[in-house]
Amino acid sequence: MSERSREFLLSAAALVVLAIAAHAPALRCGYIWDDDAYLTKNELVQSPDGLGRIWFDRHATPQYYPLVYTTFWLEHRLWGLHPAGFHLMNILLHAGSVVLLYALLRRWSPAAAVVGVAFWGTALFAVHPIHVESVAWVTERKNVLSGLFYLSAFLVYWDWREGRTGERSSSAAHYTLALGLFVLALLSKSITATLPAAILVAVWWKDGKVTARDVIPLLPHFVLGIAGGLHTAWLERVHVFAQTGDLQWTLARRLATAGAVPWFYLGKILFPWPLSFFYPRWTLDGSRAADWIPLAGTIALLGLLVIPARRGVRWPLALTFFFGGTLFPVLGLLPVYPMRFSVVADHFVYLASLGPLTAAGVALAALGSRSPLLGRACGTAVCLLLIGLTWFQIEDYRSITTLWRRTLAKNPDCYLCVNDLAQERTSLAEQEAEYRKVTRMAPRFELGWSNLAQSLEKQERMDEALEAYREAIRVEPHYSLVYARVAQILEDRGDLSGALENARMAMRHRPGPGEYSNLGRLLAMTGDLDEAGRQIDRGLKLDPDHVDSLINRATILAMRGDLRGAETDLRRAWAVAPGDARVRAGLERLGVGPAGPR
Structure with missing residues (x-):
């Protein structure tokens, strides 16, 4: 093993230990907020045959992130609904992203050692308390899982780009793998749609220009990313109540908010205290001159960063573009359901934080280049401080009651x-x-x-x-x-x-099976048995084992004199829900008794 490989393994192991140590208290946490919809009360996750509907029924889950639900389904087979298992998996996924980030940053900083940009930038990502919301909240499996595939796709694509002059078949396989990993990232969370733009920013950072040869291979990524983003935006609007009146903002409000959001996140990354599950919901409607100061500040900052970029120091502008571009889907330009309660949220910045944290790694590396001992001491002190803040923040997530009470103490509104x-x-x-x-x-x-x-x-x-x-x-x-x-x-x-x-x-x-069933039952009460049967049949096409639908159709069949058909439906309902009193009563009315053991 070469010295460089040995150093990489030792550094990566140290970073994994940091990530796990920082988030280990989350193993004592329970479930919060919408963990019930995603996991604890999600029949698809708990049903042995729910895996197919997770992938092929877009109405079956709150958002179409089938890879996330697949991991829940698999883990439910292993440890049921014990929260520690799901928290452990979130921690391990975050640790995996830490290793990938370290490998990626080393590609761009080949001389990086323990005191280098790659190590310190990754260490800060590993332990920063702003990521507690992504790691300690089971539902945010979306973030840590998509982050793992995002960084994997980035790393594999970069390796393909650097070595695409090699053997054609190997190069094609490398490119296909990178595209496949990007698809897996989108199927975990669509905010990863920004990856191809991030790759182009990295290309400009390293080469000083972007050519057609850089853009053309990324066109499939852009198409897939745009499709994934539009699909999620449609789901947010139609199925997740992101079309409600309190999210119907004016264009001026959206622009003013988009200007302020990155500054808020930058402040929380640099000074992560206090952090809150929901922050006070500030409003910038564009009616005051002060509302536009953040946006003006952003434009001014970009103008200032152009100056060193023209002199070859491109990394500050590149990291700024990465930060803002990765945040683009959650700047407020598009409605997102959590913005009903808070315009900003810590879990929105999981990937975008790589920009400022890498910049902080540059600062620590620069200090270390002048005084290695001082650089290590400062870096270690910062990491220990962040770990302490992370432990403190994790306490908010011990239970749903604890989370709401501690959030309310920080945000009385x-x-x-x-x-x-x-x-x-x-x-x-x-x-x-x-x-x-x-x-x-x-x-x-x-x-x-x-x-x-x-x-x-x-x-x-x-x-x-x-x-x-x-x-x-x-x-x-x-x-x-x-x-x-x-x-x-x-x-x-x-x-x-x-x-x-x-x-x-x-x-x-x-239009779910329960809604069709209830409509059919009411139609039957009015005497319209034909239409009642048609409505219930539509629901049963969505879920052939929906017990209420089977019971209601059996009732209609019995009213029509089709006792054999009624018995068939009731026996099927009994097989799905043995012991159901309504099914037992229906079978006894038919004079056949319940099917299966009493």
């Missing part, structure tokens, strides 16, 4: 925290009071109105509940679950016409 903490109230009256507080804090937050309505329902104040549900629909016309709830209340009141109208709206906005 976080209405989502108030909304979720209201569930801990033991008194319905106290819950109602908290939900009313949420609706005052955020009148356009549909979940606050929905939760208030549910609280009123539990108190049997149905008129008030209907009023609150209708306010939720007014705020968010695509809220299918509220339509379904209103349909149930109206059905209980004997208003089948109103129930049918709301059931149709629920099905229109979320």
Whole structure:
């Protein structure tokens, strides 16, 4: 083994130890916020046959990141829903990205040793507390998994670019591998769509120019990246409520916000205190001259960095372009669901942070070149300080209650925290009071109105509940679950016409098997058995084992006199949900008894 290889392995091992040591406390953390939708209450992850729907049913998951759900599905086979296993995998994926980043930076800084740019830039990435949100939050498997494939694709592509004058077949395989890794990154999180642009920035950094020979091989990457980004933007708008009124910003607000966001992140990277799951939701609407200062500052900074770039010192401008370009999807120019609660979020900057952190590595390396001992001492001190801050930040993620309480202490206007903490109230009256507080804090937050309505329902104040549900629909016309709830209340009141109208709206906005089944059941109650059967059949095409649909179709078949067909559906439902009291009762009414063991 050469001296250089030995040094690489020792340095990479040290960096892995740093990454694991910094995030090891996350092994004691539980699940938070939307971990239920992604994992703990996701039937596809827990079902032995859910893997196919993860990949081929775009409505089955909140976002189409099938590779993420595939890792969850596989891990569920290994350790069930024990959170430590999923946290461990996040930590290991982050550590893997650390090794890849180190290898990539060494390509650009071949003389880098332990005191070099590659080591210190990577060490800062490994331990920085701004990455706690990506590593300690199970749902952000999206970040650490996509980051691993992003850096793998970058590294393999760069090796292909440097050696493409070699053997043709080997070169083609190398290029194909890089493109395949990029596709895997997109299937993990579409923010990685910025990779081809980042590669061109690196080309300019190293060569001082970008030619057609550099751009043409990246055209497939650009096409795939744009397609992936547009698909995610469509899902955010249609399925993740990113089209709500509080995200319908003016162009001036989007531009002013886009100018301010990078400065915010740069500040948190340089001075990571305090960090918060949700930051106060500041508003720059462009109506004041001060709103445009950040954007003007960005333009001025770029102008200043052009001066050294013309003299051959290109890395400051290159890293700035990388930072801003990688942040582009989350600058506020496009609506993203979490921006309903905070314009900025730590997990948005996972990859983009490589720019400022590499620049910090340059500073530490420059110090080390003048005084190796002082350089090592400063670098070690900074890393130890960041590890301490990372440990402190991880404590926020111990449980969902801890997260909301600590976030609320930093951001008293976080209405989502108030909304979720209201569930801990033991008194319905106290819950109602908290939900009313949420609706005052955020009148356009549909979940606050929905939760208030549910609280009123539990108190049997149905008129008030209907009023609150209708306010939720007014705020968010695509809220299918509220339509379904209103349909149930109206059905209980004997208003089948109103129930049918709301059931149709629920099905229109979320055409899932449950919505088709409920609509079919209501149609059957009106006597329209043919249309009822057609609606339920549509739902069963989406999920042939949907128990409610099978029960409702069996009821319709029995009403038509097709007792054998009804029995077939009920036996199938029993096979899916053995012990279901409704299925047992249906079979006994047919005089055949439940199928399978009692």
